[in-house]
Structure formats: structure tokens, C-alpha cells
Amino acid sequence: MVEKKTVIDEREIVANKAALLQYLADSSVYKDASGNSPGRHSPKSQFPSSTDFEDIRELERIKPELQEYY
Amino acid sequence: MVSLKEEYIEMNKLEYGQKYPLLNWVSAGEAEKSTRTREKIIGSLPATAQFGSLNTKLFTRSLPPGCQLCARGKWSCLFINGICNARCFYCPTAQPSRGEPTTNTIRFPSPDDYLDYIEKLKFTGVSISGGEPFLTFDRTIRFVSTIKRRFGNGIYLWLYTNGITVTRDKLKALTDAGLDEIRFNISANHYEVDKVKLAVDLVETVTVEVPAIPEDYELLKPTMTRLEEIGVKFLNLHQLRCTPYNCDNLIRRGYTLLHGPKATVMESELTALRLLRHASEHNIRLPVNYCSFAYKNRFETAAYRQRFAPFVCKPFKDITEAGTIRRMSITGQPEHVDHVVKLLTESNCNRNSWRFKREKYRLTLAQSLWKYVDIDRFSLFLSYYIAKLASAPCSGTPLRKSISTEGRHWW
Numbered sequence: 001m002v003e004k005k006t007v008i009d010e011r012e013i014v015a016n017k018a019a020l021l022q023y024l025a026d027s028s029v030y031k032d033a034s035g036n037s038p039g040r041h042s043p044k045s046q047f048p049s050s051t052d053f054e055d056i057r058e059l060e061r062i063k064p065e066l067q068e069y070y
Numbered sequence: 071m072v073s074l075k076e077e078y079i080e081m082n083k084l085e086y087g088q089k090y091p092l093l094n095w096v097s098a099g100e101a102e103k104s105t106r107t108r109e110k111i112i113g114s115l116p117a118t119a120q121f122g123s124l125n126t127k128l129f130t131r132s133l134p135p136g137c138q139l140c141a142r143g144k145w146s147c148l149f150i151n152g153i154c155n156a157r158c159f160y161c162p163t164a165q166p167s168r169g170e171p172t173t174n175t176i177r178f179p180s181p182d183d184y185l186d187y188i189e190k191l192k193f194t195g196v197s198i199s200g201g202e203p204f205l206t207f208d209r210t211i212r213f214v215s216t217i218k219r220r221f222g223n224g225i226y227l228w229l230y231t232n233g234i235t236v237t238r239d240k241l242k243a244l245t246d247a248g249l250d251e252i253r254f255n256i257s258a259n260h261y262e263v264d265k266v267k268l269a270v271d272l273v274e275t276v277t278v279e280v281p282a283i284p285e286d287y288e289l290l291k292p293t294m295t296r297l298e299e300i301g302v303k304f305l306n307l308h309q310l311r312c313t314p315y316n317c318d319n320l321i322r323r324g325y326t327l328l329h330g331p332k333a334t335v336m337e338s339e340l341t342a343l344r345l346l347r348h349a350s351e352h353n354i355r356l357p358v359n360y361c362s363f364a365y366k367n368r369f370e371t372a373a374y375r376q377r378f379a380p381f382v383c384k385p386f387k388d389i390t391e392a393g394t395i396r397r398m399s400i401t402g403q404p405e406h407v408d409h410v411v412k413l414l415t416e417s418n419c420n421r422n423s424w425r426f427k428r429e430k431y432r433l434t435l436a437q438s439l440w441k442y443v444d445i446d447r448f449s450l451f452l453s454y455y456i457a458k459l460a461s462a463p464c465s466g467t468p469l470r471k472s473i474s475t476e477g478r479h480w481w
Contacts (some may be wrong), residue, residue: 001246007441007453007454007455008090008454008455008456009454010395010451010453010454011452011453012449012450012451012454013450013451013452017079017420017445017450018445018446021398021440021445021450024390024396024398024437024452025437025440027367035182050126054073054074055074055077056452057391058074059390059392059394059396059454060390060391060392060394060396061390061391061392062124062368062372062391062392063124063364063370064124064126065124065125065126065364066108066125066126066339066362066364067328067330067334067362067363067364068075068105069096069100069101069102069104069105069328069336070075070079070096070098070101070329
């Protein structure tokens, strides 16, 4: 069997770098190649307010609440 | 910048092509009105209703054991065949042939290969679905018995059926082989419960799992009471989902569709929530679980990603809660980059946790080392990857923005 990785996003971050990094650090999970259930940090920091990062949020964390109707 | 909402709408347009304008997509006014209705229903739920999985899953009393494993990402669903003897209007895919047992696009003709897969990925729950598992009963029983012989109680095993060809002898054979739970989709057979009743006497846990069909709301209310009376342990309600395969049927029924990663039926969600409220208000002891598409899409996808990501994530990258692999790189003035490299070296940081490409003056660091970087002095680059299983080497399937791909063998 083969494992492949697909790049789904790549970008340069210009604004709010420090705040974004703090948020990202809080949503990292520990690496565990043994397959054991990885622990994760308790997310504490708020997502930077800029909507420019809206899709990054979905790449970082599981979106809460039922789907918005539109 | 395109918002996610706009991105989803474009994805839906792409998926349905010429049929997109024929589908009854929700209007702004309807969306607003139905959102208020949903809030009202949820707000009126008694205290026995519970909210799980970041409020994407609503249920009364308790969840079936298999659903608990699903929420924790510990579950593998094996599609044992690709044929079905029911003709449900909402079926999302054609069921054209027996095919081979498959999960995550990987075929498992032999149960032994599947055992290795379960073991390697440390699943603790397996469900057998289809198609209709009873139509290839010998194959189904072979997988059930092989899995339980190897793992015993280490694997919780359940099976989905429409019930049409269920018999006492077959149920007995499945329980003898170690089946823990059976789930009936009684909507495939006019909500008949005879086979369900048969199973209650033989299988440890019997669950009924149906889509929340708006037209069947009044029928489902007394059915819930009936299921409780005959000893069914759980009722799962799914949200109807539109696919290119079933969309003509959904058009005919006049359902209102919601945009999203996949199109879903608005009235189906409201029906499920109303049934949940009915169960709560009438003190129905049968636990009812609303399995929303939001839950399925987000949690099952994240669980899939998280399960495979550790096998390919290099130490200088990180895995996120959503299961993506994140790479954070910086570039800048050579003296500034050199300073960070010197700092990492002198601090005896794990050499595997960072990578320096001198020709580009690009430094990639694991999150644990970000504290060594004064980010305002550098350009910051973020990349995200998804680990996927494939049955053979290939150049990759881009999911959103295809920039480059890299692959590697892992067993």
C-alpha cells in the first residue's frame, strides 16, 4: 500500500503573523507514528480576527456547530 | 479572498453542472426562516437532550457503542459488496455489482489482509456495510468470524442491513461468529419491524438507523414507541444528502438543498430535530441520535486524516486538530536566518525537528521550536497537506489548490 500526501494549500502570511502562530501552536497535536491516539494541546488562543484566514481555520481545527444554512 | 461559503457554492455548481439550476437551492429568506425554526426546536429540547462532538451531534440519553467509536476516530467501515436489493430514492450511489470488499478505496479480497490493516491502524471498531451485506452472506460471515477470531472483544463489530433477506438462521450464524450489533434501515422496507424483532432475541445490540425523511415524520413518531417496546436499543437518524446519482429523485420530492462541502436536505435536518424533540417530550426511553452531515463530514474526515498523518508527517512538521499536516517555513535576511540556525544548534534542539535549505535560505521548524523565531523579522510560509491512502503509487489527487505532490511507501 502507498501513502501519499497532497498539498492543499500554500501561502505566504503577511499580516497578524505572531497572533496566527500562537493560534496554530495551540491546535497542533503531538506526532505519534506508532498509531496511538495522539493527545493535543488545549486550544486557548482566539483565531485572529482577519477573515483572510477563514480557510486556515478549517485546516487547523474541526468546525463546531451545525451547518449554517445558505 | 473567496469565502468558504462562496467556495462551497462553486464546488456544488461544479458537481451538479447543468443540473445545478434545476435543484431547489435554499433562498436567503428561506435560510433565515429555517435557521430561526432550527434554533427554536433546539431551544425547546428538554434537558435529556445532549450535544456532542462540538455541538454537531444531538442525541437523547446515550449513543450506540459504534457511534462512540466513530466520534473518537476508532472505526473502520468495510463496504463488503456493491449490490443491493432495495431501491431507496435517497441512495447516494449506484450499487452496480458485487465487487470486492473495500474501505478508503483499498480493496480487501481476503479477510487476512483486512486484519493487517485494522491492526496496523489500531482500530477498535469495525462496521460491515454495503450494498447489502446479506446478499453476499458467505463473504460477510467469513469476514465477521475472521475479525472476531483474531481480535475478540478488542474489536466492536456491527453490521448494516435493510433487513429484507434477514432470517433467524443467518442472524444466529452472525452472533455465533461474534457480531456485537446489527443496524436495520427499516425505511428501505416500509418501516416493517418483523426482522428487527427477530434480531432483538438473538443479537446483543439492535439499532435502527434511517435517514430523516420529511414525508415520514408522522409515521416515525409511533414507530419510535414501537421500537422501544420491542427492545431496540438505539435509533439513529441521518440527514439526507444529495448526490448526482439521487438528485433527480430529490428534485421530484421538492426538497430544499443547502450548499456545503456536499449538498444536504434542509427539511431532513429539521425533521430529525423534531423527532428528537418528540422523543424527549414524550419520555421515550429509546435513545435517539441525530447524525448530521456536519458531524459526519467534519469528524469522520478529521479522523481519517489524523489516522494516516502520523505515518508521513516528518518531525519538522506538525499535525493539526483537523488532521492536516502543517509545514511552517521562514525566510529572510541571511544573517537573521543564520542567527536562528545558530540558536537551534547551540540549544541542542532535536536536529530532526528543523530543516534548513541553505540554497533558498529557507528554514522549516516544528511548532515546538517556534519560540526561537522572532517572526516579525521573517517572511512566513504555511503549507498544508493531507495524508491519503492509495492502492498504488500515483502522482496525487489535488483536493483544492494543486501546487505539488510528494509520495512515499509506508508498508
